Amino acid sequence: NAGVTQTPKFQVLKTGQSMTLQCAQDMNHEYMSWYRQDPGMGLRLIHYSVGAGITDQGEVPNGYNVSRSTTEDFPLRLLSAAPSQTSVYFCASSRTGLYGYTFGSGTRLTVV
């Protein structure tokens, strides 16, 4: 099993550009989440999903969109990138939430 796969690992965007961060898991997990991690801020929840077709907002959803058309994939879209979105983004998945989340290796995004 590959676990949770995030692509790309690194990305540089110009202000105003859009892009999609990809996240895929092969563990048949129902729950998936996106977090951002900034220095001194810990991990903050952007959006989460409890199953295909169901998504909800987390703590910092502004500027990001998600969709969950399949159990395996949970892409995160930046609509119009801003320097404040420079961060490390982690995708995570869990079967039921009872045994914690498995995290992907992260995407380091820089917006200039």
Next chain:
Amino acid sequence: EDKVVQSPLSLVVHEGDTVTLNCSYEVTNFRSLLWYKQEKKAPTFLFMLTSSGIEKKSGRLSSILDKKELFSILNITATQTGDSAVYLCAASSGGSNYKLTFGKGTLLTVNP
């Protein structure tokens, strides 16, 4: 607003020392408390605690939850340089296990 506070924010010890990391939480409809270890990249799951007073152990690491006082501690005995990492605490809210609020983490440095 859901809140998780970890202390200390950083800690430097010598190999062989015992350390205690603290985590207090205030979240709506608390369900569980999780501990993660983060080295270079993605957080890795350590413990999930749902009941007060029941210690969970894994080798030299142990953790306990106090739901009355709203805190948890993570103990590491006989520390090794490989224990150097950021330790993250997270509380699940909303009566579920899938919406996590993280603390800012404790940076542990173990010197030889």
